[in-house]
Amino acid sequence: MTKSRRHWYGAIFAAFSLSLIMLGCESDEACSSDGDCGDELLCYEEACVPQCEWTPDCNEGYVCRIHTDGVSQICVLDEWPVDEETCGPVISGLTCPEPLKPVVGEPGFEYWHAQVLDRSVVDCEADEPGSDLIYISLEDSDGSVLAYGNIVDDGTTGDLNLYKNGVNLNGSPPMTEECPEFDDMSVTSLGCGGFITFEFLTPDGNRVSAEAGTQVRVFEFGSQCFTDDTTPDEFGVYLCTDPNNTPATCTYFIGSGSGEIVALVP
Ligand SMILES: [Ca+2]
Ligand SMILES: [Ca+2]
Numbered sequence: 258m259t260k261s262r263r264h265w266y267g268a269i270f271a272a273f274s275l276s277l278i279m280l281g282c283e284s285d286e287a288c289s290s291d292g293d294c295g296d297e298l299l300c301y302e303e304a305c306v307p308q309c310e311w312t313p314d315c316n317e318g319y320v321c322r323i324h325t326d327g328v329s330q331i332c333v334l335d336e337w338p339v340d341e342e343t344c345g346p347v348i349s350g351l352t353c354p355e356p357l358k359p360v361v362g363e364p365g366f367e368y369w370h371a372q373v374l375d376r377s378v379v380d381c382e383a384d385e386p387g388s389d390l391i392y393i394s395l396e397d398s399d400g401s402v403l404a405y406g407n408i409v410d411d412g413t414t415g416d417l418n419l420y421k422n423g424v425n426l427n428g429s430p431p432m433t434e435e436c437p438e439f440d441d442m443s444v445t446s447l448g449c450g451g452f453i454t455f456e457f458l459t460p461d462g463n464r465v466s467a468e469a470g471t472q473v474r475v476f477e478f479g480s481q482c483f484t485d486d487t488t489p490d491e492f493g494v495y496l497c498t499d500p501n502n503t504p505a506t507c508t509y510f511i512g513s514g515s516g517e518i519v520a521l522v523p
Contacts (some may be wrong), residue, residue, distance in 0.1 A: 282305055284410045290392035291326070299324055299331050301485030308332045309450075310414065320376070321450040325505050331448070332484040367466035368522065369397075370497035371473055372454040372507035385439065386415045388515075389478035390407060392431040395457040395465060396472050396519075404465040405430055406455035410504055421445055428458030436482035443476055447492070454497065459466040467496065467522045479516025494520045 286305045288294050294305035301324065308331055312364035315332035324331045375387040393406035407428030413421040422442045425431065437443035447453060457465045467473065473494055480489065491514065497507035510522025 258507055262410055265424045299326075299329055301325070301331055301333060303491050306333065307334075322374075325447065333346070346504060366498070367468055368496040368498070368509070369464065369466050369500045370454050370456055370502045370507065371406070371467060372410075372452055372497060372504070373447065374452040374493045374495060374507075375450055375474055375490065376447045376492055376513070385420060385444070385446050385478075386418045387413075387451055388492040389420065389439070389444045389446045389450045390426060391444055391452070391476045392425065392434075393455055393476070394474045395467055396474055397464070398470050400472070400474075400519075402430075403471065404428070404457035406440070406459045408457050409452055410452075410454035411447070412447075412452040412454070412504070414451035415446075418446050418448045418451075419449065426453065426455070428456075430460070431476070434476075436478065439478060450502075452507075454502060454504060456502075469522055471522045472519050473511065473522065474517070474519045476517050477515065481516045489515055491515045492517070496522065 266449065285293070287303055288300035288305050290305065291299045294300050298305040298309055299308060307315070308324075308329055309315050310330065315321050321330050322333050326391060344448040349461075371393070373388070373390060373393065377387045393407075394402045395404045396402050405428050408423050408426050411421075411423060411424075415421075420439075423442050423443050423445045426440070426445050431437070432443060445453070456465065459465055475492070475494055477492065493513040494511050495507045496509040496511055497503070498509055499506035512518055512523065515522055
């Protein structure tokens, strides 16, 4: 989609969202399924809400998130409270959102997929849009790498995103564990509101599950790198409760932040 067309859509969405608020649709128009809602609207938490391509399409205070159908994207209220009880055992450099659809994993649950979801809303049309992933790894509690993330669902966004071929996120160790040159072989940018869902592969190519006590490290090109020319990005890390990887189940929030973070698997 061209930049001007995106702006055009954004304007339409913004106007549409405004009209919805004026009509009270987002809070008052009850629904039990998508079919109950008008054109361009979908049913979320029993209210009709507008669709979106990314967060800039939504009104201020709203973010673009994947719908429960696992395909569409909708504007939902951006709730980002800092609450240790809600956040759970995050352990390193993290801030905490409230998950879109909280799902509590069971003790001892094996998670086969993790999702990194971009939360950037500023400078989304820059040439390094959204969070810039260098690698994601699954580690034991001592920080020894068990496996690296391999893309299973590519939800990157942005036609202007030049860094989304994903070759650096194929389950192989990163070329360097330091900050690499910022290029499309070393970095995959999610695009604003974009996401990637990962499985974890050993060097032999075997899948590994994330069990309680392991930790997920996300190394994003952030303030720990030479970032004079890059904008700060924020992202959330989620586990998927469906072992067959239905994207809509990737809602179990375990951490968020910018740059390099480590989130404990509860
Ligand atoms: Ca970026
Ligand atoms: Ca970045």
